[in-house]
Amino acid sequence: MRFSRFYHIQKTLLQYGLDELIPASWQPWYARGMRKSAFWLHNRYPDYPVGKRLRLALQSLGPVWIKFGQMLSTRRDLLPAEIADELARLQDKVDPFPGEQAQQLIEQALELTDISELFSSFSVTPLASASIAQVHAAVLRQTDGSDADVVIKVIRPDIRKQIIADLDLMDGLAAIAARYLPDGKRLRPREVVSEYRKTILDELDLQREAANAIQLRRNFEGSDSLYIPYVYSDFSRPNVMVMERIYGIPVSDIAALNAQHTDMELLAKRGVEVFFTQVFRDSFFHADMHPGNIFVSREHPENPKYIGIDCGIVGTLNSEDKRYLAENFVAFFNRDYRKVAQLHLDSGWVPVDTNVEEFESAIRTVCEPIFQKPLADISFGHVLLNLFSTARRFNMQVQPQLVLLQKTLLYVEGLGRQLYPQLDLWKTAKPFLESWVKQQVGLPALWRQVKDNAPFWAEKLPQMPTLLHRYLEQGPKQQALMLQQLQLLQLQQHKANRQIIAAALAAGSLISGTIAFTVGPLWLAGALLGGTIFFGVKALLS
Template sequence: MRITRLIKITKTFFQYGLDELIPPMWLPWYVTPLRTMIFWWRNKHPDKTRGQRIRLALQELGPVWVKFGQMLSTRRDLLPHDIANELNFLQDKVAPFDGKQAQQLIEHALEINDISQRFVEFDIKPLASASIAQVHTAHLIDHDGEHKDVVIKVIRPGIDRIINADVELMQVIAGFVARYMPDGKRLRPREVIEEYKKTIIDELDLLREAANAIQLRRNFENSDSLYVPFVYSDFCRHNVLVMERIYGIPVSDIAALKANNTNLEKLAERGVEVFFTQVFRDSFFHADMHPGNVFVSYENPQSPQYIGIDCGIVGTLNREDKRYLAENFIAFFNRDYRKVAELHVDSGWVPADTNLEDFEFAIRTVCEPIFNKPLAEISFGHVLVNLFNTARRFNMEVQPQLVLLQKTLLYIEGLGRQLYPQLDLWKTAKPFLENWMKEQIGPKAVYNNVKANLPFWGEKLPEIPDLIYDYLKAGKYAHQMQQLHMIKNQQETNRQHKLTRITILLGCAIIALAITFK
């Protein structure tokens, strides 16, 4: 199977003229005669751009490669913009597998003889189908005997074998790129494939997705901005996920949103607020917010609420990353490029020996021209991309958590501008970030830290007298040991001096005797 698959990949590679995108001096010697031997596989799409050819080739190779292309579209630090933009059009849509087989998988996972024991009105026809899983609708009979309107997500049978086989071939190709292409080291193809492998393997575990959805729902409990469907965790397994069925308007359906009299300006602003709340308040953000995973509730169109699904990919930031990132944003808003450069060095994102003057000038070159434009015409997400690309020239290490953040921010901004083209992302984001920074470093932050640590201090308070006693006792013992050590050292010094004197006297006596008997 591996040889057959490799032949298929090679054929697709040549038929879409992808070999023509590689400079001849970068290709190994055997490619030229291979082109001659398989002339019937030559480029059949010369009228298309390089980005279109790459996208079509990935679509032909199948769902695993489509997902790889989707991941690559977020790595603008590695790809030219025209290719990255084209990869954004990759659609993760494949033919569904047999609904009866899905039913059998659900019955086996839940250890039931017939699906009607847990679900009624199970629709054998899938509601949606993607590369890794498909979704069916049903009514769940919960433990109290009540019927709940749900969707059941089922992993495709045998998809793990297909993924592992294709990822192995990707690793072979990555090794080829790293070895033969002059830019192979900078592109870090092996690391990129490993990152992709981890992402796609994680998506195969629906228990992980269920846990992510539960956490995100808890973070936005009673929120007017975002609703996350309830997950029935008792009925979730590694290959089956059962969650509340939602009814909403796809966020990309502008006509339906307008027909529902939705306040699009408010909706766009809330999208920005939801993103920054996830990142800076919760340190836990949905990292796959493409339009297919976002809906808008029919209720309260003048105060619209998002509905988020498919939490298979989430991002997290630690406290230091959050602080540095917020300070970077604020310094950028204030056009303090020196501060941006210093923060990149302080955070360890660029080497400590980076020339700050050169780095500051490079950042200024990217950022300063945009301030001459109206804010509504500036793409904040693309400015962030350009900043990352500039930092890369100064050997900035790729930060996986920042790549996910960049991807999500591009999704959010694109979504916001589609909903409300006049969206001013900066105007919405800057007050949020400034307030967040005040909460982190101001008096309120001190109060919150003290309040958070009070239970710990209260637990340790009774132990303080014993700890002080033990410390003083240990100090006294250490002092005594130091005194004994000093006495021993002095005694050893005196002994050495005494031996030296004796040695000198004996030497003098021997010399005197030698002179006498001479």
């Protein structure tokens, strides 16, 4: 099964002519030879543009590869526009599984004898069929008798098994890449696959997604910038999720957004603001910001609001991560590479024996070209990417949540620039960074810490008199106990000392007795050996 799937993957890549993506001069001679000998696997679509071939290949390989393509579709900084456009079409373009089967899965998961027990209507034809799940429109009968438009997301049957098998093959390919690619060690393909594995397996649990959506919705309650649909948590199961149906415009539909005169500049800025709010205010961010998951409300195009779905992948940050980001970004944008290097050392992110000059110069080498551009064109995501790859060379363990953040940042930037190409990211993000850095020092930080610790003291204060009384009462008892233990220790110490002295005297008598026995008078030897026995017995008995 494994081998046949492996063969299938190779076959698909070759039949769509994707080997052409690697320039022939980069391919080793034996790979070129093998390619020529596999004549039956020739490129079957020579007339299709490479982007289309890539999309079709990924699509035919199934969910794991489709997700990979979706991830790539927002990397417009890396891919030519025509390939990115093609990959963007990977969303919702998967053949659906039968709606009747979805209905059965819902009934089983929610323990219904018939779907109509809970839903006044259920559309058997799926609304969307994505790589991992399928979405059906329905109308939920609420407890107060009213109806609510909902969508029901159902995980594809048997998908877990397929995904795990494909991930294992990917891991095998990654191991080969790590071993044979000239850059294999630095790229750490196996680590990349293992992180991807974690992410995709998390996505298979809709209960986790429901909890994330609830949290994100709460964080943006009343916000003008982001809306998260309501999740009916009573009907959340690992493979089924019921949520409010939304009717927004997909963010990639620029024509529709323009047609309703959306304020694109504001929309682009809000994207960046929403992201930095999630990172620096909430430490909890939506980390699957591909265009298929972001919509724009049809209401108030002059005050446009995002609608986010699919909260399967989220990132969380601790204050150390935030400090890392804020301080490094600020130092970077001041082009103070020494500070960046010193920050890494002082905070223990790289080992203490790192040569700060070498580290500084490595950072300068990769980052200075980025800063040749006008500030408005600089990509934060790229800055981070370069910093991470440099820091890795200096033995920094880059935390997965920071890698996730860096990837999300690239998506957000790509999206913002697609909506409004003149978007000045630095201007939009700077206030967030500066206010965070300011909050971390001086009186506001102190006040926040007092506030953060207030619940602890509020809980402990009423118990204080009792605790104090107990301590005072126990004080003398504790002291007496300690005194006793101290005396016991002293006794043991004396005993040990006596034993050592007696043993030493016995040894001394034995040696001198032995010498006297051979060279001296017998009476002296006898007396000394008698002393040996005396001190020896004393050492044993004391």
